[in-house]
Amino acid sequence: MADCTRRSDCRLCGSADLEQVLSLIPTPPANAFVRREALGRTQKAYPLDVFMCRNCGHVQLLDVVSPDELFRDYVYVSGTSPVFVRHFEEYAAACIDMLGLAAGDLVVDIGSNDGTLLRFFQAEGMRVLGVDPARDIARRATEAGVETWDEFFGLDLARRIKAEKGQARLVTANNVFAHLDPMREFVQGVAETLTPDGAFVFEVSYLVDVYEKTLFDTIYHEHLAYHTVLPLKRFFAANGMELKRARRAATHGGSLRGVATLAGRGVEADGSVDELIDLERSLGLHDTAALKAFGRQIDEVKAELTGLLERLAAQGKRIAGYGAPAKATTLMHHFGLRADLLDYIVDDSPLKQGLYTPGLHVPVVSSSRLETEPPDYLLVLAWNFAPSIIQKNATFAEAGGRFIVPLPSVEVLPHE
Secondary structure (H helix, E strand, O other): OOOEEEOOOOOOOOOOOEEEEEEEEEEOOOOOOEOHHHOOOOOOOEEEEEEEEOOOOOEEEOEEEOHHHHHOOOOOOHHHOHHHHHHHHHHHHHHHHHHOOOOOOEEEEEOOOOOHHHHHHHOOOOEEEEEOOOHHHHHHHHHOOOOEEOOOOOHHHHHHHHHHHOOEEEEEEEOOOOOOOOOHHHHHHHHHHEEEEEEEEEEEEEHHHHHHOOOHHHOOOOOOEEEOHHHHHHHHHHOOEEEEEEEEEOHHHOEEEEEEEEOOOOOOOOOHHHHHHHHHHHHOOOOHHHHHHHHHHHHHHHHHHHHHHHHHHHOOOOEEEEOOOHHHHHHHHHHOOOOOOOOOEEOOOOOOOOOEOOOOOOEEEOOOHHHHOOOOEEEEOOHHHHHHHHHHOHHHHHOOOEEEEOOOOOEEEOOO
């Protein structure tokens, strides 16, 4: 497969009636961090053009970067975030309660990463299997006691799971269901994996939150889809499944948690799907006009943040970043946050420390740098974890340091 290909049809309904609604600055893959010895090499940047299908309303990227390039050498791990660990603990408890899961039931997590979610099911006596193409992370998860297959999920792998492990009462996919091309084979694989009374539970970034809070930095090459409920309801129905429940979650600034079952089977619908469809319609998110206007909202935030950073730099203030999530790549490139504006970026993941950010090559370091080379301001690039990051770095604030939170709106803390 080429590094990047462009599809010409909607990945949900197959229609070719597509309209571009937003164009962001092209970037390298969001997690393509580089080592010092590679700094002299130019990294490929790929388009970030967003389209809406005028047939079903699905919002998506058409430019598809090779999954091998994006996911085989992944550097994000869930377990480094206490916020996510707590979230997954509550998530597991909710799934166990909803389905009445019991010891011995099989739970399969697609895109299982380091096994953080599966450990909570494992602790309740359930059999677990992770599926994740990131080779090193999958190997470490398996060594730590959560069996993880380093594969891309699809219909063939689903049949292998069914043959070797049996069918699953629960299949989960968190921050994965937006990464898929094609999606039909994936859903067919889920249906093959599930028991008749099982459920597929997934979390994805929700376009309602992206739109209302200007969370444009969730747009990057791993995220091929920007989901709303109406297109998903139609998509599941066209593929032998049924979207029964949908609720909003706080993760990543605003997510959607969906529950789908085999058509006519499993848990009952609770009315939440239609409630969110009504909300989406009220915001105009199934039409192109609202998303075309979204670009103007992004420009306003860009002007405010870059103006603030330029003024601080002109005053001789030192600025560093905190958090090197994938979303930071989009924000830094689209807003033009050059390496001369940020001295370094602190990240809690040892997998990223010692590397340099994609394309712009800002060094990523451990939090110890805050003690040896303290900045005047910390730009919280992992803004969805801002409260916990600020709390964790209370000594920085006590010494006079201040935090800049860029999204959903630019805020400097503590307030003067």
